[in-house]
Amino acid sequence: MLEFLRGRDVLVAGWGVSGRSLIEPLRDIGANPVVTDAGAKALAEAAELGLEVATCAQLEVGASDDPAGLGRFALVITSPGWRPDSPVLAAAVTEGIPVWGDVEFAWWVDQARIYGPVRKWLVVTGTNGKTTTTQMTHAILRAAGIASVACGNIGLPILDALRRNPGPQVLAVELSSFQLHWAPSVRPEAGVVLNVAEDHLDWHGGLDAYAAAKARALFGRVGVVGLDDPVAASLARRAKARRVIGFRVGVPADGELGVVDGKLLDRAFTKAAILAEVGDISPPGPAGVADALAASALTRAIDVAPQFVREGLMEHKVGPHRSAFVGEVGGVEFVDDSKATNPHAARSSILAHPQVVWIAGGQLKGASVEDLVEEVAERLVGAVLIGADAPVIAAALARHAPEVPVVEVRSGDDALVRDDPASAEKADAVMAQAVRTAAALASRGDTVLLAPAAASLDMFTDYTHRGRSFADAVHALEDGDIGRHL
Template identity: 45%
Template sequence: MGHRRMTIDVFSLGRSSSWEGVRAAVGGLGVSGFAAADTLQHLGADVIAMDDGDDDALREKGTLLELLGVDVRLGPGSTATFPEGVDLFVTSPGWSPTTPLLAEAAARAIPVWGEVELAWRLRGDDPAPWLTVTGTNGKTTTVQMLESILRAQGLNALAVGNVGTPVLEAVMNPERFDVLAVELSSYQLHWSQSISAQASAVLNLAPDHIDWHGGLDAYTADKARIYERTQVACVYNVQDPVTEHMVEEADVVEGCRAIGFTLGIPAPGMIGLVDDAIADRAFIAGRLSTAAELGSVGDIGLAAHGDADRVPPPHVVANALAAAALARAHGVEPRAVRDGLRAFVPDAHRIAEVATIDGVRWVDDSKATNAHAAQASIHGFADVVWIAGGLAKGATFDELVIAVRDRLRAAVLIGTDRALIAEALRRHAPDVPIVEVDTGDTDPMERVVEVAAPLARPGDTVLLAPGCASMDQFRNYAARGDSFAAAVNRLRNHS
């Protein structure tokens, strides 16, 4: 007669523990899932990795993991059956809590962690502090600015998390980092329970991923988790009161301070603007009566956009202020804030100027994948021919259209959910011309550029700020932006 296997208490295990005998299931073999399976196998756990996908990239990852001894299950139906004897389930951040395997894990009282939670538990002795960032928009820009500032201080810093490099990969790297700038999505935060950042920030909050979370309240609650157990500073957006409320409700380490960032003049305890100067009234001794200058708006480098003299749009300035606040919480000097912002180069597809043709600027902000990001993008320009559409992910567009309608010259709409945007425009901006480009599942950008060009006048901006995800017609937002830029460059060559 067989005996029942005893469940292992994984909560007591860390980097130096023996993971031998632990049976761990990893759901999803994306970037974070691969890192989790690789790490757990390295620590001695018995690992099962599952993904219903079966493309070349997944098969390559699967082959590598199989060589290491991981039980890899790929292809349709691979996640249909819950593996027996599992002590820990590490989930892909994209898996919804309603995913049957995760619901089954919860029903069996099996711990479910994300890769970020696993990384926190494996930091080891004398770990690098984490400076964490979330928000509906601006996360990647902010952690990259923060990384640049920290490096200007001479620190060995790295931007990790949702920005690209998995947190787990950085934590397990033999090279020791002084500090990590960690971008966290609402998905990653949902599956995190014990992170205690040195400083944390919520940049803003607007409806996004509502279909995944099941409602705005649940989305907001997951974002707010970033402030829990913060040690030194909870950074909030003065212009977005819900972020301050999150801080007020958070259970933080004794002595942790609430630090606001604002595009206005800062009160004590805030970082903001005095004219064009970035002013710190939070991390100086005489903050009740004085401020420290950390640089200026002109230090936020935009050379990568092809226009070094252009004033950065307000949301980019806000990102810089948040990055400055987090860096100052870590003890960075004022000069490093200035030097780091000057050295910062934005990502591709983030308000990137493609060309100016016959007095019309063509700008790629394909990374604006939700309505809040699109609104911020449009507010950076005066007269806009707006290219929008794709997968709305449960979002609505009425608030966006009301906020930007005075700036719209015309709208060119693409993708599965373009009708949602068209209806919002007809309701709230009936005088704005609308052209819907229907090319089915094929790349619409050649036609989009052809249609947009005659709608724009000299001095206008044709702006790709879709307000939607891209996967209905493109591999990802970068492919969408690349296609737009290629079509614009063909137009320039023929004009």
């Protein structure tokens, strides 16, 4: 499948983490990588490494027979964030040049045995819970003594995982909707769609296209769907897997995994096998249990014994910025769920606490907060809003929770530049003010919860920067900051 690239030029569109991971594999198969990126700094960095570079402008205007244009390329491999209507990609399609994502390329590199025997792929996708489920899956595989690695959207590019020596036998692969859109050939040993809620609608153009991208995780040998989520459950009809099973945070039917009397139970791969105790799952709560069931289904699909599922789930601990307890000040708990980057994730986070001062805001990416605010209104004792779409959330609160005090903390700038250190300082100052304001709205027994329901990139470097900024602000509080009630 990759022989057509030998001796040919391949365009790497996007000089990010995934773009960098493509260079050596392309060279290993005899192709010549050429890098393009919208940023001059990125192109300069690639050029300093001895790589040939081309500006997007050159590629967009070059004719098919122009040596400077797209016609010279046998393939375009795009970073996942590039939209299909990006001018370079659209021009490539017009010229009849195939466009792959880095995950698609990694799949064919693995199938071609460039770096050893073909691996088993266990694919995790969904609007929320992907990283936790991927980490749980990896923990179970480790407990079973299976050489494995967590990769993909979780941080480590799949190609880097494949090139490890000694190499893994199994890949626990987190995939975003972007990555799945650009990877139509991937056929995992098992794949799960945890849930589907409004997110990235601006990129995909609508919920149906977003869900269709997620459904590609169900095109392998075993497909797994979250039955408590109606959209995810409906994707069973789109699945091309040889077998489709489901999981629910409740009593499972035959062919499902679920919960009975505080125990995770497998009724899909055996008549009935106890896998773990609910009390041993981290993070606690229904969302964490659902993720554990999904990880259990993926690993049971490749015959991992129940005892190793139990051991792996007991060993797993939730990562930072995922409903992480930061501290207590004056009887008020502060919780960092900066990873709640959409309304669906924020919903689970808020519903885990009885009384919440909610810190929210950022980029909603086309998602609606109306249903979220209406559902959680009774738990809110205050809201502090930051970021580009703070007014949208404020309007929803005014409609559905008019008695909840709402404070918007503005940056003072129309836009912050993420790569500018001065902008990072301003973002941290906004978060510090938001935390002080939330503390003033809180009373003993309340929880101040950072669950933004939105992406961070309007103000912060990423969600981890946003979470660290929150934690730093909390650690600067004193008891006297609590309950001043603005």
